[in-house]
Amino acid sequence: MLGSYRAEILKLRKRSAVWVLFGAGLVLSLIFGYLLPYLGYATGDDNPQTDGVPRAEILRGMLPARVVDNAIGGYPIFAGALALVLGAIVIGGEYTWGTLKTILTQRPRRGTILGAQFLALGTMIALWVLGIFAACALCSVGIAAAEDGSTSWPGVGDLLQGLAGGWLVLMMWCLAGAVLAIAFRNVALPIGLGVVWILGIETLLAGVVSSLLPSLKWLANVLPGTNAGSLVFSVTGMAASDAPPGVRDAVGGGRALLTLLAYCAVFAVLAAWTTRRRDVT
Amino acid sequence: MDALVEVSGLTKRYGGTLAVDGVDLTVLPGEVYGFLGPNGAGKTTTLRILTGLIAPTSGSVRVLGGRPGDARVLKGTGSMIESPAFYPYLSGLDNLRLLAEYAGVSRQRIDEVLELVDLADRARDRFSTYSLGMKQRLGVAAALLKDPELVILDEPTNGLDPAGMRDMRRLIRELGTEGRTVLLSSHLLGEVQQICDRVGIINAGRMVAEHNVEELRGEQELVVRATPRDDAQRLLTRFGNVHQYDDTLRVQVDPDRAAEVNRALVEAGIEVSELHTTERALEDIFFELTTAKEKTDVG
CATH class of the missing domain: 3.40.50.300 (P-loop containing nucleotide triphosphate hydrolases)
Structure with missing residues (x-):
């Protein structure tokens, strides 16, 4: 298992597409977490973009105390979509390049290889989460220093809870991308379907359910995006008015955690079952 | 083993x-x-x-x-x-x-x-x-x-x-x-x-x-170039399996019977311009086997 894990890490480490995705997630986090709010803050209370929010309030949102909000606030939607793309390109690439047959004819069993792939993806996503957190922390420290703001940090427990919650959200979407790639033995189709689901269909469903079909609220509340948003809302403890798109208090944090864990388990089992049973042609 | x-x-x-x-x-x-x-x-x-x-x-x-x-x-x-x-x-x-x-x-x-x-x-x-x-x-x-x-x-x-x-x-x-x-x-x-x-x-x-x-490849064949070829092919089937290869006929027959084959062809009024033995190439065997199989399938 260790050898397979090292092989998978080597593949991910040397693949530029992985770093492009990580870079995109990081840059988007900084743009929406710090750059745009700071521009709003710098242009004063009259800026229509700030929608009348006082400058002091905008500044508070960028200080170290709110670093977890900014680091993982975008995970349910845009970083989630990037994580899904990551899962799809890493697993789907084995089919499009035909490399699956090459690695399956080495020594480890199919389940071992798939396990190593998921473990390596989990490791890289943890690095990604830490990288985004570090960049956000640096920005918040810089802004606090420049604007003479408070440099108090969240407690270690809150930090760990926030980062672990963020990791779980990204891992769930990554596994979704992986299982779609295995199902379609492809890269493009899983990415297309997955991204349309995350960015469009879930939001649309939630909107339709809340406005037209309230009796189907239970359905909206079991969707992965809804639970991802609820977990992030729960671990950050942000106010509903500050919540970025996709982050809301639809279900409690405990339920969201269990639902996301269940999704991860279902995706992993489906992937393993399909990989072990199917012919590699 | x-x-x-x-x-x-x-x-x-x-x-x-x-x-x-x-x-x-x-x-x-x-x-x-x-x-x-x-x-x-x-x-x-x-x-x-x-x-x-x-x-x-x-x-x-x-x-x-x-x-x-x-x-x-x-x-x-x-x-x-x-x-x-x-x-x-x-x-x-x-x-x-x-x-x-x-x-x-x-x-x-x-x-x-x-x-x-x-x-x-x-x-x-x-x-x-x-x-x-x-x-x-x-x-x-x-x-x-x-x-x-x-x-x-x-x-x-x-x-x-x-x-x-x-x-x-x-x-x-x-x-x-x-x-x-x-x-x-x-x-x-x-x-x-x-x-x-x-x-x-x-x-x-x-x-x-x-x-x-x-x-x-072990089986040897007689390579025959004769005119008219169709008549020669008909006659040679008396000696063994015959197949065409380019413009020659290949007969699966004991090479010791070459003289007998030659005599039969000449007596039938068929002109023989070439007659020698050859080892079959794998290519011949391959086409023979795969073609025979196709014929069986069609039949």
Whole structure:
């Protein structure tokens, strides 16, 4: 298992597409977490973009105390979509390049290889989460220093809870991308379907359910995006008015955690079952 | 002597298509076995089954005494199935490094196989920049990485230039003389004839022959050039099977009867311009067997 894990890490480490995705997630986090709010803050209370929010309030949102909000606030939607793309390109690439047959004819069993792939993806996503957190922390420290703001940090427990919650959200979407790639033995189709689901269909469903079909609220509340948003809302403890798109208090944090864990388990089992049973042609 | 590969009644069906139909195949230790057949005959499907990539519909398959795809069997088997498939963004060296990680092989062995296939100089270049021949050689290097007892190579000379083909043939022959067992598929008859000890011929999913190359080629024929050819062909069927090859007739008859054949033709008023014995080329046998099979199917 260790050898397979090292092989998978080597593949991910040397693949530029992985770093492009990580870079995109990081840059988007900084743009929406710090750059745009700071521009709003710098242009004063009259800026229509700030929608009348006082400058002091905008500044508070960028200080170290709110670093977890900014680091993982975008995970349910845009970083989630990037994580899904990551899962799809890493697993789907084995089919499009035909490399699956090459690695399956080495020594480890199919389940071992798939396990190593998921473990390596989990490791890289943890690095990604830490990288985004570090960049956000640096920005918040810089802004606090420049604007003479408070440099108090969240407690270690809150930090760990926030980062672990963020990791779980990204891992769930990554596994979704992986299982779609295995199902379609492809890269493009899983990415297309997955991204349309995350960015469009879930939001649309939630909107339709809340406005037209309230009796189907239970359905909206079991969707992965809804639970991802609820977990992030729960671990950050942000106010509903500050919540970025996709982050809301639809279900409690405990339920969201269990639902996301269940999704991860279902995706992993489906992937393993399909990989072990199917012919590699 | 226990066979390294024992296949009996192997069948693989994809929906309504029978890709492999009751194939029996035996590969003995230390031999270079040629698995010969036209494109689409079922060679690659059979090899995929032997490497555990696909499951047979029915039949029994034993490789190195175990089930294809088992860790112990995979450890002793090196393979290159169809075209060599590697990560295009990685160098040849990194591709081998990660395969070595999967297989638990030392770094030193990577250097050895790169030298063996003459790729050491380009090992640090990206796989995507490799020529078809270099990709093929990297595929063979990957197959040899585990220092396997059994090497399965699917069309290993595909895409190689004549010099590359010669080197590859020499390499495969060396593998055989080192005591390694090689199962090689090819549609290139000359290649199989030059490097294989035994050959199995597959056509339309069915094994039509399995013999030593020498045994297969052993039967001698009479080559007859005569006019009118149709009359000669009719008359020669009295002596044995006759088939046309270019503008000659080939008769499967004891060469000692050449004079008798000549006399019969002349007495029938047929002009004989050439008559000699020849050893059959594998190519002839191959077409004879595969054509006979097609005729049987049509009939």
